[in-house]
């Protein structure tokens with residue numbers, strides 16, 4: 245039977261960054277993408293202290309976890325805190341996408357303004373060309 249996996253965005257996971265509510269995101273290895281773990285209840289028991297874990301919230305903490313040289317049993321223990329997977333289809337920093345859209349709008353507005361301001365130049369060139377052509381034909 246297919247199991248339903250809960251998906252969380254990095255933005256959502258990063259909001260759980262306190263002693264009373266602490267989520268971390270770590271690569272689950274195998275075929276899995278990044279997994280989200282609610283380790284709140286383990287913070288006080290963590291042999292490395294709670295601050296190191298809190299410092300690893302709001303980001304991919306795989307390297308931090310691996311660099312600490314955790315034992316096999318620590319890795320197994322970690323799995324018991326898994327609450328879901330990271331939704332990688334959403335941008336990690338959504339503000340970036342929004343601001344780049346805003347930039348595009350700004351750019352097209354600027355272009356429109358320039359067109360409005362300088363429309364006389366191409367019109368004048370066409371007008372002068374027509375006039376010169378007209379005079380030239382009349383001379384003949």
Ligand code: HEM
Pocket residue numbers: 268283286290291292293296297300305308309312313314315316317318321322325
């Ligand atoms: C990503 C953030 C984490 C960092 C930076 C970190 C760091 C550390 C460090 C530095 C130690 C060594 C403490 C010492 O020997 O004095 C340690 C030990 C340990 N940590 Fe973490 N830890 C993290 C997350 C976790 C999590 C989420 C779990 C389990 C749910 C965990 C389980 C353990 C265990 C069981 C030990 C004892 C040694 C072992 O069995 O490997 N840690 N950790």
